[in-house]
Amino acid sequence: MPNANNDIPAPQSERSAQSTNALSQVQRRAVSELLRVSPVADDLARRFQEAGFTLALVGGSVRDALLGRLGNDLDFTTDARPEDVLKIVRPWADAVWEVGIAFGTVGCKKSSFDIEVTTYRSEAYDRTSRKPEVSYGDSIEEDLVRRDFTVNAMAVFLPQKEFIDPHGGLEDLAARVLRTPGTPQESFSDDPLRMMRAARFAAQLDFEVAPDVVAAMKAMAGRIGIVSAERVRDELNKLILAAHPRKGLRLLVDSGIAERVLPELPALRLERDEHHRHKDVYEHTLTVLEQAIDLEEDGPDLVLRLAALLHDIGKPKTRRFESDGRVSFHHHEVVGAKMTKKRMIALKYSNDLVKDVSRLVELHLRFHGYGTGEWTDSAVRRYVRDAGPQLSRLHKLTRSDCTTRNKRKANALSRAYDGLEERIARLQEQEELDAIRPDLDGNEIMQILGIAPGPAVGKAYKQMLEIRLENGPMEREAAIAALKEWWATQG
Template sequence: MQSVAAALARLGDLAATPTVSRLANAFALAGHELALVGGPVRDAFLDRPLHDLDFTTDATPDQILALVKPLSEAQWDIGRAYGTIGASLAGETVEITTYRADSYDGTTRKPDVVFGRHLEADLLRRDFTVNAMALRLPQLTLVDPAGGIDDLLAKRLRTPSTPEVSFGDDPLRMLRAARFTGQLGFTLDLDTALAMEKMRDSIRIVSAERIGDELSKLLVSKDPRAGIEVLMESGLAEIVLPEIPGLQLEIDEHHHHKDVYQHSLTVLEQAMGYEKSRGNLEAPDLIVRLAALLHDIGKPATRKLEPGGVVSFYHHDVVGAKLAKKRLRALRFDNDTINAVARLIELHLRFFGYTEGAWTDSAVRRYVRDAGDQLERLHILTRADVTTRNRRKADRLGFAYDDLEQRIAALNEQEELGAVRPDLDGEQIMVVLGVKPGREVGEAYRYLLEQRLDDGPLGEEEATRRLTHWWAERVQ
């Protein structure tokens, strides 16, 4: 946390940059107010990088556009109806929005847009006090009508108006509250937390895309566990991601198993650690974190109480992969993310067979083949899934996975496992078998691929011999 003087110095340096100073001078000469607002002002106090140059003004959208056109390389007015004009100045993206004084009907998130005349009134309608501060330009005057600086010092999230009014205006702010706890390390003040619990059902009017976007931002934050716990305590998780509260399985006095919910949060945290230490993925990695959080969501549906106090979850990997696909589709995630997360969940138990007996080279090849381009993420998820407090067991599993990775590396050096192909391609198969393109070529290709996975590279001559033998037996 920066002192007020240090934060103002940082903001002064930002205001002196060509992009900001040119804008400030242009608006001042035209007789309009301009202020840097929201995230950049907050982050100056938190000693975070200053991104997202957002401004607010008393100028109308048409006036904003007229002022920025001579200064910018490009402009866009996709948000004009809401008072926002975007522009690119000296390679930097800025957004400038007319003061707002909107009203909401309580049934949708779409406000009746009303432009305002005063900066203070505009700030008081924002989501949280720490985001309701502005720096007047070019005067460099800090405006803080809701006590945002005090809340920053206390690391507290509080709404400028009453939380009932704020969340009634825009229920998505409840998810933003959870996200900011993870992103900024803040806690909710009591009134805000109580209002979220009371008003959680209003989140249903928010679009699935916006909910999915906020959950993604929460998961890639510095401390997603804190935000998830806010969702759980408020009851919002039951609406936006019900599979997570579903992990809180009841444990009776005769049957015992680990707390699946707490285990999943621990796996998420450990996966975050592996993201940084392995260095083969760009951290934070949303796919890794989604897979870590959701990897055991198949357990509630597959839970079975066995004799002797044992609890089993047979096939929870396969069931969990299907459930993850369904939930992520409902939240409008893209297909690549959905398929990657589901694949990781489906494969997350595969390694534990390695500890029960030595795998053949064929099994190692299949592990790599099945993981495909998710192999590095599978390494992370599998290692993170070891949460036992038994040091000896944890070490044994860690050493076993070290061994598996070494074998993968050795085989990859010999055989290029990431690009395993049959020793004959489709054209060669047709020549050997004397057939035209069709179903038989695909079957032959798959047969040779299985042979390649079983025995490694065969060479063209041996592959031809095996293919001819297979074809002869097949046509008998």
């Protein structure tokens, strides 16, 4: 077998000392990672061996082992058919699932490891199908050539630790480059979603994409249209949640793929002229995303990152050239919230996620709407009430939205927002702002006014909420007096 050995191999061709050192580091990391998972992986492999089949750690698991970042999700490939895999893993695993069996994949859990075993296969789309056609193969080489990128087309046969690398994935890993095992045209024709995976892996691994791969992405961008919205959404999420999303998003835009899956992003590259100046909205958006990431406290936050990415998508539709040379984008946050909702629904996001992200887009300018003056208590209450459970994210988004190079202006905005957060904290302590309700509930309103359930009760409740937001907590007698005073004006 090409490049097969009992250990991670040294490269065959001559290299510089720097490249050789990089490869030796990769090898040491791989040995360490493989030793960690060996008790479970080798035990499973011996069971396949005893049944007359082979088993190899494959794809992303091998790549991540070489990078020193192998987790507890292990991917294997085998010459056993799915029904044979089930016979082998059922007596051994803690749990087994068959949701991917139509595509040749059996999943199982053993101790802390989530394992997938996939029969050697090849799959391809026809020109119109959204679902791949799966056929099983008979050799590891046949399986690896259909993988998306060379760094994912490596395998380690177990338990003997025989390394298989027919397409130079180890060298590409050391060089931090993404190439396809065959031609990129063949690869993307087989599965167009691989074009988005190129951008995702660039964002996750901080790798460069080979020029011929980028060229194929540009030429075949329209092919992404046959992929289902759900698969596009999942790939986009992985990219956005990656360590370097700017890198992947740039590739999607520059290749023309974003025009098909997220057209609002390339639309931010507004034309500029010498008479009407405004900041580059596209570059501003990517910077806001990165600044939002810097403010994350508990790991990647999809809601915050989507809101940062989409917060200004209403600007192209609302751009106006003013007579004094300025450019305005009046109400772009309202327009942007509607556009956000429409795009996220098209990408099959959950209702809750659509609601949360579009709400943040709608509110991202609220802080600036109050100008530089002192915030009233009622303004602070409304800010908290309108943000609701998204208040913490709104804090981060608002701070991230400052990309000015003017340090004095940036510091002034930061201090102003510090002041607002302090005001919110004080009022929250005094008034429990997170659960603002009227001083009188619906039953009390009906009893005081002597009315039955109906629209009038809802109207009165809303009025009492406005009074609560404006004045803060009221004594019961004062609240009753305010209700009666308002009711008298209603005829």
